[in-house]
Amino acid sequence: MDADSDVALDILITNVVCVFRTRCHLNLRKIALEGANVIYKRDVGKVLMKLRKPRITATIWSSGKIICTGATSEEEAKFGARRLARSLQKLGFQVIFTDFKVVNVLAVCNMPFEIRLPEFTKNNRPHASYEPELHPAVCYRIKSLRATLQIFSTGSITVTGPNVKAVATAVEQIYPFVFESRKEIL
Amino acid sequence: MTGRVCRGCGGTDIELDAARGDAVCTGCGSVLEDNIIVSEVQFVENSGGGSSAVGQFVSLDGAGKTPTLGGGFHVNLGKESRAQTLQNGRRQIHHLGNQLQLNQHCLDTAFNFFKMAVSKHLTRGRKMAHVIAACLYLVCRTEGTPHMLLDLSDLLQVNVYVLGKTFLLLARELCINAPAIDPCLYIPRFAHLLEFGEKNHEVSMTALRLLQRMKRDWMHTGRRPSGLCGAALLVAARMHDFRRTVKEVISVVKVCESTLRKRLTEFEDTPTSQLTVDEFMKIDLEEECDPPSYTAGQRKLRLKQVPAALFQLEQVLSKKLEEVEGEISTYQDAIENELESSRPKAKGALANLTRDGSVEDTTSSVFGEDDAEDEELEAAASHLNKDFYQEILGSGLSSSSEGAGDPEEGARPPALESLLGPLPTAASLGISDSIRECISSQSQDPTDACGDGELDLSGIDDLEIDRYILNEAEARVKAELWMRENAEYLREQREKEARIAKEKELGIYKEHKPKKSCKRREPIQASTAGEAIEKMLEQKKISSKINYSVLRDLNSKGGGGLQEEDAQPEGRTATRKLSRRKTPARRHRADPGTSVGKRLRPMVSAQPAKKAAAGEPLPLSPSTLGAEPARPTAVLVESGPVSYHPEDDPDEDDPDEDDGEPCVSALQMMGSGDYGCDGEEDDGY
Numbered sequence A: 001m002d003a004d005s006d007v008a009l010d011i012l013i014t015n016v017v018c019v020f021r022t023r024c025h026l027n028l029r030k031i032a033l034e035g036a037n038v039i040y041k042r043d044v045g046k047v048l049m050k051l052r053k054p055r056i057t058a059t060i061w062s063s064g065k066i067i068c069t070g071a072t073s074e075e076e077a078k079f080g081a082r083r084l085a086r087s088l089q090k091l092g093f094q095v096i097f098t099d100f101k102v103v104n105v106l107a108v109c110n111m112p113f114e115i116r117l118p119e120f121t122k123n124n125r126p127h128a129s130y131e132p133e134l135h136p137a138v139c140y141r142i143k144s145l146r147a148t149l150q151i152f153s154t155g156s157i158t159v160t161g162p163n164v165k166a167v168a169t170a171v172e173q174i175y176p177f178v179f180e181s182r183k184e185i186l
Numbered sequence B: 001m002t003g004r005v006c007r008g009c010g011g012t013d014i015e016l017d018a019a020r021g022d023a024v025c026t027g028c029g030s031v032l033e034d035n036i037i038v039s040e041v042q043f044v045e046n047s048g049g050g051s052s053a054v055g056q057f058v059s060l061d062g063a064g065k066t067p068t069l070g071g072g073f074h075v076n077l078g079k080e081s082r083a084q085t086l087q088n089g090r091r092q093i094h095h096l097g098n099q100l101q102l103n104q105h106c107l108d109t110a111f112n113f114f115k116m117a118v119s120k121h122l123t124r125g126r127k128m129a130h131v132i133a134a135c136l137y138l139v140c141r142t143e144g145t146p147h148m149l150l151d152l153s154d155l156l157q158v159n160v161y162v163l164g165k166t167f168l169l170l171a172r173e174l175c176i177n178a179p180a181i182d183p184c185l186y187i188p189r190f191a192h193l194l195e196f197g198e199k200n201h202e203v204s205m206t207a208l209r210l211l212q213r214m215k216r217d218w219m220h221t222g223r224r225p226s227g228l229c230g231a232a233l234l235v236a237a238r239m240h241d242f243r244r245t246v247k248e249v250i251s252v253v254k255v256c257e258s259t260l261r262k263r264l265t266e267f268e269d270t271p272t273s274q275l276t277v278d279e280f281m282k283i284d285l286e287e288e289c290d291p292p293s294y295t296a297g298q299r300k301l302r303l304k305q306v307p308a309a310l311f312q313l314e315q316v317l318s319k320k321l322e323e324v325e326g327e328i329s330t331y332q333d334a335i336e337n338e339l340e341s342s343r344p345k346a347k348g349a350l351a352n353l354t355r356d357g358s359v360e361d362t363t364s365s366v367f368g369e370d371d372a373e374d375e376e377l378e379a380a381a382s383h384l385n386k387d388f389y390q391e392i393l394g395s396g397l398s399s400s401s402e403g404a405g406d407p408e409e410g411a412r413p414p415a416l417e418s419l420l421g422p423l424p425t426a427a428s429l430g431i432s433d434s435i436r437e438c439i440s441s442q443s444q445d446p447t448d449a450c451g452d453g454e455l456d457l458s459g460i461d462d463l464e465i466d467r468y469i470l471n472e473a474e475a476r477v478k479a480e481l482w483m484r485e486n487a488e489y490l491r492e493q494r495e496k497e498a499r500i501a502k503e504k505e506l507g508i509y510k511e512h513k514p515k516k517s518c519k520r521r522e523p524i525q526a527s528t529a530g531e532a533i534e535k536m537l538e539q540k541k542i543s544s545k546i547n548y549s550v551l552r553d554l555n556s557k558g559g560g561g562l563q564e565e566d567a568q569p570e571g572r573t574a575t576r577k578l579s580r581r582k583t584p585a586r587r588h589r590a591d592p593g594t595s596v597g598k599r600l601r602p603m604v605s606a607q608p609a610k611k612a613a614a615g616e617p618l619p620l621s622p623s624t625l626g627a628e629p630a631r632p633t634a635v636l637v638e639s640g641p642v643s644y645h646p647e648d649d650p651d652e653d654d655p656d657e658d659d660g661e662p663c664v665s666a667l668q669m670m671g672s673g674d675y676g677c678d679g680e681e682d683d684g685y
Helices: A028-034 A074-090 A117-123 A164-180 B073-100 B104-119 B128-143 B149-156 B160-173 B183-194 B197-216 B225-239 B246-253 B257-269 B277-282 B292-342 B345-355 B360-373 B375-395 B399-404 B407-420 B423-444 B446-450 B462-466 B472-485 B487-506 B512-521 B529-539 B548-567 B569-577 B582-590 B592-605 B608-615 B627-644 B653-669 B671-684
Strands: A011-021 A038-041 A046-051 A056-061 A065-071 A098-110 A128-130 A138-142 A147-151 A156-161 B014-017 B022-025 B031-033 B043-045 B051-053
Touching: A011 A074, A011 A164, A028 A038, A028 A046, A028 B472, A046 A074, A056 A074, A065 A074, A074 A098, A074 B462, A098 A164, A117 A128, A117 A138, A117 A164, A128 B160, A138 A164, A147 A164, A156 A164, B073 B104, B073 B128, B073 B149, B104 B128, B104 B160, B128 B149, B128 B160, B149 B160, B183 B197, B183 B225, B183 B246, B197 B225, B197 B277, B225 B246, B225 B257, B246 B257, B257 B292, B472 B487, B529 B548
Parallel strands: none
Antiparallel strands: A011 A065, A011 A098, A038 A046, A046 A056, A056 A065, A098 A156, A128 A138, A138 A147, A147 A156, B014 B022, B022 B031, B043 B051
16 A cells, blocks of 8 residues: 555545525514424524425524535535525525525545554644544644544544535545554554 | 942942932932832831731732832733732632642642633633633643543533533643543552552553553554553453452443443453463563454444345345246246147137136137037037126226236236336436536536526426425414414413503603613713713723722712812811821822822731721622722722823822722721831832
């Protein structure tokens, strides 16, 4: 195994969170009473709505801001958001679809080797923090990408970042460091 | 006096005045030096006849408490608060550290961390106790003491993760790289708690060896050190013939029983565990194990692969089976054909009828053949045939009555129908795929990304979206249900609205939110500075420790004094009569800045016990029962006006008098006890 060799790493995106605005006030009670697949949380002041096709869950606030979670790609997130906007339109709101933004992407990735966490932490000091008393993984932050990686000793890495591209670059960046402190194969 | 020479006249007769702190040449009278720092110790005799040293105690880090000469008062104020915070922190660190049995060095380091945290404003928005615990833990980590974050959380009764968060933040912000925890640190501590007596050392050595082995077998990464220690100690204890139950161990190491068991089973999986006790002490196995969770994951993966393989095998088998069945059925057909041909013809005809009764041609052809054979048979056959015909026509091909004819054909149509059922969804699925493709191509062009506001409807299936919206009847039912469910809330809401409406009618309704903002914005309008200050103090409470009623009282008195002073000089003497002590203060008012500093001094340094007694006669509100803290702060706040000094000269006397007032009254109550202060002030001047 070489650090330079192109090992195809599968980055599996498990969650994409996006937000958009409808630019109109939403009557939550109306949505709750006339929509299907909804949960109205009156005490919090939000409605949860689930869609089937892109399997997403949307949090609808009366201010007109909507958060969609659960998509597995940016396209799917956008599609789900548009479908949700359409269903709100059908409910009779003057929905204008604006300010669509992907805010968070969660992905997992498996390294084909195990990682020596203490050594890794020592080598990457300011960015990495390893507290086995609190969490079994090393938390590695890349400030420039605004990405956070949870690196487990088994080699699996969980990445969160603002978008898919950032997540991919984060994995690319971390690979050499992780490779450096991998467990030698005897 | 001294061996110095005057710069002015060259005389050597220089007089040093310790009280005033200056050096004057007696020959020409030029002041050679002033503000000399005095290093003499003076003693005063108090009313009881005992004597005490003049001055105040200045602690090592209590820089804020030293009397500052001159300087901005607000700076001093800030310093006071900071010093107080630090003092509190120090006290709490000592308290907590002693509970953890940390040594003095560690406590000092922790206090330094705390100071750094305070100066970086990291204490803001966090609880003092959390920050202090984080500081202490930081020391524990850097010094390598056997303390866990769990111990701290145990002492403070705070969630570990909350503390952990604070700790991580502190470590990051203060750029302290705490070394990773070594579980070996905890072994002696836990071993001690488990009470192995004389064999304590041996057991802990064995546990350490076990731990080293576990480390090499990758058991320690990502695991709580205490859990590992527990497992190692348990095994070590058993190796040395101590009977320690799992329960005893977990009560010491503070992990869950299942965690400990898991560690033990993990250790069991390593090759080291297969060795005997003697072998273990002698042999070091060379190879390393994979991390337990990794092997577990691999096993799971393999298990998952097995069913998949099985499934594939099954599929292949079923395919083969089908083929075989097909072959068998062909053979069957052939056999049946053979049989048919070998049967008597009449029977064959009947069989024909039963097999495909609906087909007329074959029957007629059969009849044609039958004619020749037997008339009776023909009659019977025609009769039967008719019966069949009628039956078939009557049922109109509705499969089930046809049963006798062909069971397979009867069974198929419903199956097809059931297949037809999900067909639309399958179709829409196909559509959605194409939709997805559409969208992916669309999202690539930039016009769509910016979001001009219009909802792009392409690819959205309205029909399906309609399913997310209930029809009227459904909505009505749901609304009814909801109303019933939330009847109480709705009623409350209605009542509230009614009440508000009623209040509005009566004109007593107050809207809460807007008023608050209004109040804040309201500018202070006052004719004199004193009034303005009063109003300002009323509006924003500077501190909860200030007795505002006393303040107001003082202000009103001060205001009165001002008027009197301006109008008639007798008023001044009247106020002066209050105490002789005031006159020296007056004399030195030329420099308000220094006088402020000095006036503060007696308040701070005067004997606290007496002051408490002195506070009583004053109109104190119950909120300031402890006169001690109230007094100095009251004076401090008074200084607010002092800072205005330069701006409003005519009122200069007014706040000054206010300052003088509490001092006077307090001292007056003390009666003859003012000697100490007297001396002190003289000393200062």
